[in-house]
Amino acid sequence: MDILQKNKxxxxxxxxxxxxEDFNNPKPIKECVESLFPSKEITKIxxxxxxxxxxxxxxxxxxxxxxxxxxxxxxxxxRLKLFKKWMDEFVTTKNPLLEKMxxxxxxxxxxxxxxxxxxxxxxxxxxxNALGSFRELLYKVSISDAMKAYLxxxxxxxxxxxxxxxRELLELFTLGVGHYSEKDVRESARAFTGWDGKIxxxxxLINLLHDNDEKIFLGKKGNFxxxxxxxxxxxxxxxxxxxxxxxxxxxxxxxxxxENIISQLAINFYNSNYNISELLKAxxxxxxxxxxxxxxxxxxxxxxxxxxxxxxxxxxFKDPFTYYSLQNTMGQLxxxxxxxxxxxxxxxxxxxxxxxxxxxxxxxxxxxxxIKLSVSENIDEMVMNDVNTEHIKPDIPLKFDNIxxxxxxxxxxxxxxxxxxxxxxxxxFLITSPLTDIQINEIDSFAESQNKExxxxxxxxxxxxxxxxxxx
Amino acid sequence: xxxxxxxxxxxxxxxxASLMVPQFLKGFEQKKIINKNNKILIVVQLSGGNDxxxxxxxxxxxxxxxxxxxIGINKDKVISLNDEIGLNxxxxxxKQLYDSGNLSIINGVGYPHPNRSHFRxxxxxxxxxxxxxxxxxxxxxxxxxxxxxxLNVHNTLALETxxxxxxxxxxxxxxxxxxxxxxxxxxxxxxSFFRKLASHSNEHQEKLAGYLYKTLGEIKSAADYIYDQSKxxxxxxxxxxxxxxxQCKTVGSLIMANTETKxxxxxxxxxxxxxxxxxxxxxxxxxxDESLSALVSDLKHNNRFEDVLIMTFSEFGRRVxxxxxxxxxxxxxxxxxxxxxxxxxxxxxxxIPNLNDLDEGDLKYEIDFKQAxxxxxxxxxxxxxxxxxxxxxxxxxxx
Numbered sequence: 001m002d003i004l005q006k007n008k009x010x011x012x013x014x015x016x017x018x019x020x021e022d023f024n025n026p027k028p029i030k031e032c033v034e035s036l037f038p039s040k041e042i043t044k045i046x047x048x049x050x051x052x053x054x055x056x057x058x059x060x061x062x063x064x065x066x067x068x069x070x071x072x073x074x075x076x077x078x079r080l081k082l083f084k085k086w087m088d089e090f091v092t093t094k095n096p097l098l099e100k101m102x103x104x105x106x107x108x109x110x111x112x113x114x115x116x117x118x119x120x121x122x123x124x125x126x127x128x129n130a131l132g133s134f135r136e137l138l139y140k141v142s143i144s145d146a147m148k149a150y151l152x153x154x155x156x157x158x159x160x161x162x163x164x165x166x167r168e169l170l171e172l173f174t175l176g177v178g179h180y181s182e183k184d185v186r187e188s189a190r191a192f193t194g195w196d197g198k199i200x201x202x203x204x205l206i207n208l209l210h211d212n213d214e215k216i217f218l219g220k221k222g223n224f225x226x227x228x229x230x231x232x233x234x235x236x237x238x239x240x241x242x243x244x245x246x247x248x249x250x251x252x253x254x255x256x257x258x259e260n261i262i263s264q265l266a267i268n269f270y271n272s273n274y275n276i277s278e279l280l281k282a283x284x285x286x287x288x289x290x291x292x293x294x295x296x297x298x299x300x301x302x303x304x305x306x307x308x309x310x311x312x313x314x315x316x317f318k319d320p321f322t323y324y325s326l327q328n329t330m331g332q333l334x335x336x337x338x339x340x341x342x343x344x345x346x347x348x349x350x351x352x353x354x355x356x357x358x359x360x361x362x363x364x365x366x367x368x369x370x371i372k373l374s375v376s377e378n379i380d381e382m383v384m385n386d387v388n389t390e391h392i393k394p395d396i397p398l399k400f401d402n403i404x405x406x407x408x409x410x411x412x413x414x415x416x417x418x419x420x421x422x423x424x425x426x427x428x429f430l431i432t433s434p435l436t437d438i439q440i441n442e443i444d445s446f447a448e449s450q451n452k453e454x455x456x457x458x459x460x461x462x463x464x465x466x467x468x469x470x471x472x
Numbered sequence: 473x474x475x476x477x478x479x480x481x482x483x484x485x486x487x488x489a490s491l492m493v494p495q496f497l498k499g500f501e502q503k504k505i506i507n508k509n510n511k512i513l514i515v516v517q518l519s520g521g522n523d524x525x526x527x528x529x530x531x532x533x534x535x536x537x538x539x540x541x542x543i544g545i546n547k548d549k550v551i552s553l554n555d556e557i558g559l560n561x562x563x564x565x566x567k568q569l570y571d572s573g574n575l576s577i578i579n580g581v582g583y584p585h586p587n588r589s590h591f592r593x594x595x596x597x598x599x600x601x602x603x604x605x606x607x608x609x610x611x612x613x614x615x616x617x618x619x620x621x622x623l624n625v626h627n628t629l630a631l632e633t634x635x636x637x638x639x640x641x642x643x644x645x646x647x648x649x650x651x652x653x654x655x656x657x658x659x660x661x662x663x664s665f666f667r668k669l670a671s672h673s674n675e676h677q678e679k680l681a682g683y684l685y686k687t688l689g690e691i692k693s694a695a696d697y698i699y700d701q702s703k704x705x706x707x708x709x710x711x712x713x714x715x716x717x718x719q720c721k722t723v724g725s726l727i728m729a730n731t732e733t734k735x736x737x738x739x740x741x742x743x744x745x746x747x748x749x750x751x752x753x754x755x756x757x758x759x760x761d762e763s764l765s766a767l768v769s770d771l772k773h774n775n776r777f778e779d780v781l782i783m784t785f786s787e788f789g790r791r792v793x794x795x796x797x798x799x800x801x802x803x804x805x806x807x808x809x810x811x812x813x814x815x816x817x818x819x820x821x822x823x824i825p826n827l828n829d830l831d832e833g834d835l836k837y838e839i840d841f842k843q844a845x846x847x848x849x850x851x852x853x854x855x856x857x858x859x860x861x862x863x864x865x866x867x868x869x870x871x
Contacts, residue, residue: 167604352647
């Protein structure tokens with residue numbers, strides 16, 4: 001594999017596609033991989049203060065319906081702000097791997113709670129630990145308000161143990177099915193009763209709510225609390241294996257699974273005390289990653305796809321809610337994984353409507369063409385939610401007027417390319433797997449060209465509407 | 473030659489021949505349904521948690537009125553079915569179906585340890601899983617997976633009248649088609665470039681790219697097929713001019729055109745009635761009643777009502793007691809309607825759960841919803857419910 005192909009593969013997987021600069025001057029892989037990891041601390045994405053949240057929670061009482069609705073909308077508008085701020089970060093960031101990994105963890109530690117403050121705090125935990133220690137990440141997510149609310153740990157007390165969090169912790173966050181018993185779930189739930197982590201340790205409250213008797217968990221005996229359970233889970237090599245396997249699928253392939261490689265990566269991950277960066281470096285610096293059968297073996301997620309377009313040809317949605325519903329329609333709405341198991345990925349992204357949409361969307365987004373498809377603005381949560389039912393809107397056509405895609409940088413990049421070389425160069429720039437000359441010629445025949453600029457635009461849209469563009 | 477013998481030869485001949493047919497030729501093979509029966513299932517999902525107790529009303533039960541001082545439906549308004557229970561006043565058409573023996577009402581349907589989250593409970597109903605189990609495929613999707621049908625040409629065995637495909641219709645290997653607007657869908661898949669790409673649908677051997685091209689080919693054929701089918705039959709029936717009414721009209725016109733689709737999936741949203749419930753639920757149920765009545769009348773007119781089974785469900789019912797805002801909060805067990813021209817046991821299938829014996833303020837379920845699925849799968853669609861639901865469930869005998 002030549003160095004350009006390696007750069008393309010790496011940036012398609014660890015980021016949102018190869019940049020103009022890297023395409024012109026591909027660098028040695030070692031140098032590229034080093035540059036993927038942020039050198040300074042991340043900036044928190046913040047839209048709402050704790051005081052503001054309190055204000056909204058307190059306000060609700062004694063209001064009539066109209067006032068409540070108005071308040072609800074104000075409160076919900078913080079969610080849209082948070083959504084937009086994070087999505088903007090995806091487009092402008094110098095550390096795409098960080099955001100991609102954060103999206104991975106958002107799906108892994110899936111919560112859907114519709115509270116901008118809780119969402120913002122959990123996002124911050126995830127982003128600041130996304131490339132750090134899985135131990136730290138797991139612990140902080142477990143004590144986050146978002147997680148406690150979503151999986152009911154806040155209602156878990158010794159009088160009425162609630163197993164929800166405990167079960168998902170074992171099944172989905174760490175060990176995976178088959179590596180614990182139903183008894184372990186129950187015992188772990190007991191350990192988590194009244195547990196609030198060691199951060200806000202209100203002893204009186206804990207005495208009242210916490211089950212202080214002995215528990216037996218994964219073969220160990222003791223008066224465990226939540227901290228102990230998390231430590232015991234992390235002592236299990238299976239936890240490292242489960243996480244490694246999922247990260248491998250996310251970055252390497254939806255199709256291929258090399259068990260030997262995964263096992264070796266998992267052992268190193270365990271020995272590094274769950275250092276996520278070390279694990280990713282081991283993948284991206286390996287020889288086996290840069291092989292032909294890895295190319296084209298992953299389906300881009302909806303968010304990846306939208307960010308791909310947007311980083312090349314910047315555009316802005318006039319109303320962030322249009323963007324929000326578009327993500328929802330495409331099957332991946334950030335902050336709202338479909339259920340506690342997160343996004344499934346791979347072929348699961350593809351159905352008749354989503355593929356049709358993927359093969360027509362670039363025209364709508366990038367050249368304001370009316371593709372005569374509609375998207376429902378009525379997100380399930382809104383349809384189901386009582387407060388919003390009166391606001392059900394008719395379907396809106398997928399016509400993004402005023403989106404104003406800015407082609408100038410993109411066009412400038414191909415300024416010095418001769419017209420006859422454009423089809424091959426654009427194909428090579430946009431698509432990770434090589435296309436045949438026959439394919440390129442056929443596509444070229446659809447790219448009518450009055451002048452060079454519109455020729456470049458037409459070719460670009462056509463290549464983006466290829467099935468191959470959906471893959472990396 | 474006996475039918476089974478002939479079928480055996482046909483299938484085995486096909487099986488060996490297919491080994492020699494180049495991949496790109498497979499697309500031209502005739503679609504072929506083995507075990508074809510002409511039964512059709514229409515699933516109507518009431519999203520948000522329809523309040524079962526104000527749908528099927530225990531109008532002689534003091535506990536009902538005690539728990540629902542503001543929202544309890546007045547005895548005089550209830551459409552009485554027997555001495556115990558009656559229908560919501562909006563369900564006039566359903567009353568007629570009840571009288572003509574075309575409606576079966578199954579009460580107290582739910583599952584153990586009910587989940588009161590819309591999303592989780594909907595997932596449980598869609599996947600047909602146990603309450604503590606996560607399955608990423610749906611019960612209809614898994615029917616498609618094992619359906620004895622060659623879907624190489626167009627993938628229209630199940631169709632959802634919406635733009636996103638619900639979990640219920642996603643299998644491990646096969647998925648239903650989601651079409652909200654047939655003309656739009658056809659349009660979107662009809663550009664010359666789209667058609668060109670679809671013409672290569674069987675030429676790609678690479679695994680994932682091959683899968684995308686194959687799906688693209690299916691979309692193209694399905695879009696053409698459904699579009700053509702939708703032009704065959706023009707109904708004289710008036711349907712309500714609502715989203716649900718339009719969906720029912722689409723389903724009706726496709727059935728009357730003898731479309732090969734066996735399962736239609738329709739959704740009706742807005743049932744999450746936490747406050748000022750009655751006005752809204754009445755309106756929703758009226759829409760449901762009029763849309764389904766129009767569809768039934770269309771089917772009857774064309775002598776297809778015997779071949780069609782309509783099922784309604786919701787992810788949960790609602791709390792027995794009303795809340796402080798004249799609404800109800802998320803609850804548990806609720807009722808299913810089955811509508812068909814060939815019901816074996818029409819009428820009230822079983823009594824509603826005891827209002828005296830509640831679980832934290834909620835009704836206790838008596839029939840597992842998976843029993844209804846198993847019944848439909850085995851008796852109506854003539855497939856194997858144990859393979860699809862991974863467990864044997866006792867049948868109900870409404871069909």
